[in-house]
Amino acid sequence: MWHIFESLNTSVCTVLLLGGAYATYKVARMLTAPLAAVPGPWHSKITSAAYFYALLRGKTFSYLTEQHRIYGPVIRLDSVSITDANAVRTVLSTHRFRKGRLYKVAKFGGGHSKKMIAPAFSNVAMINLEPIIMDVGINKIVKVLEKKGAGGAPVDLFKTLMCMTLDVTCAVALGGSFNMLEADNHPITSWVHGILVLALTRHMFGEKPAELMLPNRREAKNAPKDVLQSLIEAVDDNTGEGLASSDIVSEIITLLLAGSDSTATALSWSIILLSDHPECMKRLVAELDEAFPSIDEPITHNKVAGLTYLNAVLHEVLRQRSPSSIDLPRVTPNGGATLGGHFIPGETEIIISPYAVTNDARNFERPLEFDPSRWLVSSEMVSEMKHIYIPFSMGARACLGQNLAWLEMRLALATILRKFTFKILPGQNLQPVLRLVLQPSDARMMVTAIRRTS
Numbered sequence: 304m305w306h307i308f309e310s311l312n313t314s315v316c317t318v319l320l321l322g323g324a325y326a327t328y329k330v331a332r333m334l335t336a337p338l339a340a341v342p343g344p345w346h347s348k349i350t351s352a353a354y355f356y357a358l359l360r361g362k363t364f365s366y367l368t369e370q371h372r373i374y375g376p377v378i379r380l381d382s383v384s385i386t387d388a389n390a391v392r393t394v395l396s397t398h399r400f401r402k403g404r405l406y407k408v409a410k411f412g413g414g415h416s417k418k419m420i421a422p423a424f425s426n427v428a429m430i431n432l433e434p435i436i437m438d439v440g441i442n443k444i445v446k447v448l449e450k451k452g453a454g455g456a457p458v459d460l461f462k463t464l465m466c467m468t469l470d471v472t473c474a475v476a477l478g479g480s481f482n483m484l485e486a487d488n489h490p491i492t493s494w495v496h497g498i499l500v501l502a503l504t505r506h507m508f509g510e511k512p513a514e515l516m517l518p519n520r521r522e523a524k525n526a527p528k529d530v531l532q533s534l535i536e537a538v539d540d541n542t543g544e545g546l547a548s549s550d551i552v553s554e555i556i557t558l559l560l561a562g563s564d565s566t567a568t569a570l571s572w573s574i575i576l577l578s579d580h581p582e583c584m585k586r587l588v589a590e591l592d593e594a595f596p597s598i599d600e601p602i603t604h605n606k607v608a609g610l611t612y613l614n615a616v617l618h619e620v621l622r623q624r625s626p627s628s629i630d631l632p633r634v635t636p637n638g639g640a641t642l643g644g645h646f647i648p649g650e651t652e653i654i655i656s657p658y659a660v661t662n663d664a665r666n667f668e669r670p671l672e673f674d675p676s677r678w679l680v681s682s683e684m685v686s687e688m689k690h691i692y693i694p695f696s697m698g699a700r701a702c703l704g705q706n707l708a709w710l711e712m713r714l715a716l717a718t719i720l721r722k723f724t725f726k727i728l729p730g731q732n733l734q735p736v737l738r739l740v741l742q743p744s745d746a747r748m749m750v751t752a753i754r755r756t757s
Contacts, residue, residue, distance in 0.1 A: 337648045343379035344370060351381030361736035364628045364658035371659055377643035382632070382652035386663040387643035388691040394633050394642070394653055396698030403632025403652050424703045428533065429710050432475050433604055436711055440471035441602075441718050443484045448723055452752035457728055460574060461748040464567040464715070471711060472566075478532070564740045566711050568626040569617070571748055572741075573716055576620055576673050578727050583675055584720075587612050591721045598722060598755060604710055607717045615675040617712055621694035623673055628658035628741040631696065657693045658741065666691045723752045 339348075346353060357366035370378055376387035385391060394400045444467045451458045466483035474480045534551045538544070577584040590612045595602060607613060637649040647653065662670040667688065668677075678685060695702035702708075719725075727733075728751065732744040 337646075338379050338383065338651070341377060341379035341383060341645050341647075342374040344374070347380045354380050361738055363630060364656055364735070364737050364741065367630075367654075367656045367659040368662050371663055375643075376663065376665055377645050380654075382654050383642075383645075383647055384630075384654045384656065384659070385642055386656075386660045386666065388666055390642035391655055391660055391691060391693065392697065393640070394655060395631070395693065395696055395700050398699050399636050400633035400640075400653065401636075403634055403654075424706050426706055429604075429706050432707065433710065433714075435474050436471050436714060439474040439480045440467045440484075440711070441714050443467070443470070444715070445718065445722055447484050448719070448752045449754055452723075452754070455751050455753065457749045458752050459747045460725070460750045460752070461567070461571045461743060461746065464570050465564070467715070468564075468567040468570075468711065475707065564742075565626040566708050566715075568740045568742050569620060569624075569708075569712055570715055571743065572624040572626070573616065573620045573712075574725055574750070575727065575733055575743070575748065576624065577616065578725065580673055583616065583673070587616055588720055591717055595717075595721055598757060602714060602718050602721065604714055607713045610713075610717070611679060612675065613713060613717060615678040617709075617716065618678045618692075619673060619675040622661045622667065622692060623670075624735060624741060625657045625661065625694040626740040626742070627694060627696075627702075628656065628737055629739065630654040630656050631700075655693075657696075660691060660693060719752075722755055724755055726751045726753075 344353065354363065354366065357363045367384055370380075371384070371386045376385060377390065378384050385394070444463060447463060448458060451463075463484070466481075466486075470480045470483050534546055537546050577587065590610055594606060594610055631654065633653045633655070635647050635649050635651045635653060639649045639651075640647055642653070661667060664670050678688070695705040695708070728749040731747070731749060733748065734744050735741050736744045738746075
């Protein structure tokens, strides 16, 4: 019996010694590592548990915002997080800082030249897409809201907007709509799941699935002038070669994910924030009424693009509740880089949270206040704010689909607010949570939609 206790004591001592040695190693590394001088919560130098707990809860955006408020614009976690304006521009504006691990999971985006893809999302291309957006999305959502909201019946506006943007994105990307607005019960999440499966399939099996998907369109006569066709017809000026099928599928995956979820969520946050600030809602509605005196007057992008308060509202929504608030991981170049006054060694992962950046008081005054009027200032001041305004990233990594997003957001918000008065029903959790995009916690927004008559 005594030998058993003696053996147990030896085992316990061994475990304690190993634990002590590991703790000593971690403390020594914490004090002497190249990132030792970078501030941050003490526990993050030993473990990333706090960050991953926030990740599991969908709260990394608020966790990082709070850590930056406490420790400054450059902080050390498991990786290094930055909100410093100049550092953010340095990292995002060039290809020196390559994309991090997150992008390798689904291989979103190809290694092709943006110059080949840009024409598909140019302002000229958007003019051709506007009738599709109005026909497939905007006009149909008006009819759906009239029907479902008749008599003051509650409508899930978040789901309805999601159906609209998925219909629009599919129509402009692939030449055909999902017709989700016309279905009473449509499995929204299954579409998103299907897109992710498509992404992972490409990652696992390479180009073969893509080659099976595109031959019919490549050989089609009188193909629709949608984004897919523009990508198929794209040619590199230097080599004369077109895009590989795998690259085309990458762009379509990105467009379906970003172009539907992000736009619908931005429109939902617009209604929520305007409802929370009735003086802003009143001012915007007045601007729309003046621009379109008749409630039945067609709303065109040419006209709404110049509405100053509409644009200010959308800019402020995207600043305070950017749907694309997932961390943007980058990796420092081999020789390292100085960011925000701190030298960051090469091959260190840098994370940039768009939410934390634009809700940092060092970048925007009164960041927690929803104030569209902050954008109604001189062009010089607006330009200065846009230096750190990243709902669509910036520089070399800027989202090519932002022209499409602005087109759809302006048309949709102007149309539904000119034609309906919305009231958000009580008893809902509309606090933001990060699930691919920054959305209301309940993943719904029940409203009454009363048709305006004048």
